[in-house]
Amino acid sequence: MIKLLNIAKRFLNEADIPENGVLADFTMGNGKDTLYLSTLVPKGKVYAFDIQQESINNTKELLSSEGYSNAQLILDSHANLDSYIKEEIDGGMFNLGFRPGGDKNIHTMADSTLVAVEKAMGILKRGGVLVISVYPGHKEGKCEGELLEEFLKKYDKKQYSVIMYKIINSTDSPFILAVQKSL
Numbered sequence: 001m002i003k004l005l006n007i008a009k010r011f012l013n014e015a016d017i018p019e020n021g022v023l024a025d026f027t028m029g030n031g032k033d034t035l036y037l038s039t040l041v042p043k044g045k046v047y048a049f050d051i052q053q054e055s056i057n058n059t060k061e062l063l064s065s066e067g068y069s070n071a072q073l074i075l076d077s078h079a080n081l082d083s084y085i086k087e088e089i090d091g092g093m094f095n096l097g098f099r100p101g102g103d104k105n106i107h108t109m110a111d112s113t114l115v116a117v118e119k120a121m122g123i124l125k126r127g128g129v130l131v132i133s134v135y136p137g138h139k140e141g142k143c144e145g146e147l148l149e150e151f152l153k154k155y156d157k158k159q160y161s162v163i164m165y166k167i168i169n170s171t172d173s174p175f176i177l178a179v180q181k182s183l
């Protein structure tokens with residue numbers, strides 16, 4: 001079976017991110033994606049956001065057990081990313097929805113997700129890649145997916161390529177939106 005997260009990572013793996021690059025995990029959760037991004041830029045920096053203290057705790061523990069200290073863990077909404085990231089980024093990940101093993105009532109919300117995606121696209125370096133994993137199996141996820149698709153469609157194709165990667169014989173399946181800023 002095709003694994004969505006592996007596909008999301010493939011977009012970043014192929015983006016030629018330098019080892020001293022700057023990446024962002026906009027939905028830290030338990031830190032697996034933050035760890036993955038940290039391995040891509042061992043001499044660079046990862047900004048990681050979440051609104052739950054437990055996500056910070058779990059991610060801190062995971063990164064330290066794997067020997068990584070290049071991530072800044074930020075307890076705030078990704079919608080406020082511009083208060084923390086004052087430089088361009090080589091790439092970023094949004095893994096929408098709720099934290100695996102956590103409170104399912106705490107999940108990403110379309111309004112703040114859209115604000116954050118727009119801001120993240122504004123700080124992408126040329127050639128930089130943003131990957132968004134969407135989970136339309138629940139109400140808010142469906143809404144996020146529809147709004148994101150509409151929103152991303154409007155970008156000028158000369159400036160950004162936007163790809164949708166979707167399983168078409170299963171409407172509720174997660175899908176990926178990947179954005180690359182033109183060189």
Ligand SMILES: C[S@@+](CC[C@H](N)C(=O)[O-])C[C@H]1O[C@@H](n2cnc3c(N)ncnc32)[C@H](O)[C@@H]1O
Pocket residue numbers: 026027028029030031032033034049050051052055076077078079095096097098099100106107108109112
């Ligand atoms: C599907 S989980 C992310 C999984 C994570 N990347 C991992 O590797 O474990 C989504 C996360 O987004 C967080 N979240 C929800 N709203 C947010 C917001 N406005 N800003 C930042 N994170 C948010 C949730 O608390 C949850 O931990």
